[in-house]
Amino acid sequence: MSPDRRPPARRQAPGAAQRILGPEDATLLDIVDNVLSKGVMLTGDVSIGLANVDLVYARVSLLLCAADLVLPGESHDLIVRHAERLEARRRARRRRA
Amino acid sequence: MLQRVSSGVPGASPPRALDAGRGLWLIVADVPEAEYGEAAIARGLKRLEWVSKRAMGHEAVVEHFLRARAVLPMQLFTIFTSDDRAIEHVRRDRRRIERIVKRIGGHVEWGLRLTWDEQAVRAAVEKAHRPAGDGKTGVEYLARKRDMLDVKRAQLAGAQAAAGRLYRELSAHASQAYRRTSTEQQSTPQSRLLLDAAYLVPARRAASFRRALRQHARALAVPGVVVSLTGPWPPYNFIGR
Numbered sequence: 023m024s025p026d027r028r029p030p031a032r033r034q035a036p037g038a039a040q041r042i043l044g045p046e047d048a049t050l051l052d053i054v055d056n057v058l059s060k061g062v063m064l065t066g067d068v069s070i071g072l073a074n075v076d077l078v079y080a081r082v083s084l085l086l087c088a089a090d091l092v093l094p095g096e097s098h099d100l101i102v103r104h105a106e107r108l109e110a111r112r113r114a115r116r117r118r119a
Numbered sequence: 120m121l122q123r124v125s126s127g128v129p130g131a132s133p134p135r136a137l138d139a140g141r142g143l144w145l146i147v148a149d150v151p152e153a154e155y156g157e158a159a160i161a162r163g164l165k166r167l168e169w170v171s172k173r174a175m176g177h178e179a180v181v182e183h184f185l186r187a188r189a190v191l192p193m194q195l196f197t198i199f200t201s202d203d204r205a206i207e208h209v210r211r212d213r214r215r216i217e218r219i220v221k222r223i224g225g226h227v228e229w230g231l232r233l234t235w236d237e238q239a240v241r242a243a244v245e246k247a248h249r250p251a252g253d254g255k256t257g258v259e260y261l262a263r264k265r266d267m268l269d270v271k272r273a274q275l276a277g278a279q280a281a282a283g284r285l286y287r288e289l290s291a292h293a294s295q296a297y298r299r300t301s302t303e304q305q306s307t308p309q310s311r312l313l314l315d316a317a318y319l320v321p322a323r324r325a326a327s328f329r330r331a332l333r334q335h336a337r338a339l340a341v342p343g344v345v346v347s348l349t350g351p352w353p354p355y356n357f358i359g360r
Contacts, residue, residue: 062194
C-alpha cells in the first residue's frame, strides 16, 4: 500500500507503536484470503476444485506479511484502487458527520 | 437491478436482489459459463492475479451492503444454474443462516496485526550496546555478538507477551475475538507476525474500539512492534464461529 495515502500519523508520541494506527488500509491479500476461505458456505451447482483453493490459500497465508514486496504491479494497482475506495467512503462519512 | 452497486466480478451482469422471504435477500449476478464453468475456474485458481480481480469484485459488492442490518458474505464462486436453485439452497439452510444473522447483525469486523520489525530492533540493539573495547579482537567480537543475540531474544519474548496482552485487553471491547495462530506460526523471522487477530465489533461502537486500541497500543512501549488495524470488514471470520 502506498504510504502517501495514509492519513498523517499522530504526533504526540512517535514510538514504534505509533507509526501505525488509524488508516483503514485493507490489503488485497486479506480480501483474497477472506472471500476464498470464509463466508457462508452453500453447495453451489458448480463444484470448484478444493485442492486448488487450498493451494492458493496456503500461498496467500504465507504472503500476508509481505504484501508489498511480493505482489506484481498489476495487483498493486488493485490495492491502490481499494484504498482509494475506502478513502472516498471515509470522506463521505466525515461529510455526513 | 440495484442502483450504484459495483459491477462485481469481471464478465458478470450488474447485481440483482432476489427475495428469499422473511427479510432475507440474495444478491446475485449472472456470469457466462465459458468464464465461470468448473474447468475455467480450476484454470483460474492457479493464477493469483485472476483470483485477485474476482476477489476484489466480489468484495466490492459485499462491502456495498456493509451498512445493511446484516450482510453475510458468500464464498467466492458460489454458483447456481438458476435463480430458483439459489433460493432453494438458501431456504434449505435457513435455520443456520438465521442463527448467523442473529449473531453478527449490526456488527463489523476489524483486523489487528502486530508485526515484529527485526531490522529496527537490530539497529536499536547495536546502537545501545556499543563494544566496550575497540571491538577488534576476536574474543570481543564474539562476546558482543552473543550479548546482542541474548538481547534480541529477550526483546522478542517481551514483544510476544505484550501482543498476547493487547489481544486480551482489546477482546473486552468486542463481542467476539479470534486469534489466528496458524498464520502467526507461518510467518518468517524477517517479518514475524506477533498477532493476527480479528474482532467482531458493534458497528456503532467502532470509534470507541479504535480509541481503546490506540490507548493500549501506546502502553505497549516495546521497540520494533508495528501495529496495523484494517476494517471495517464484513464479518468474514465470524460466520463459522
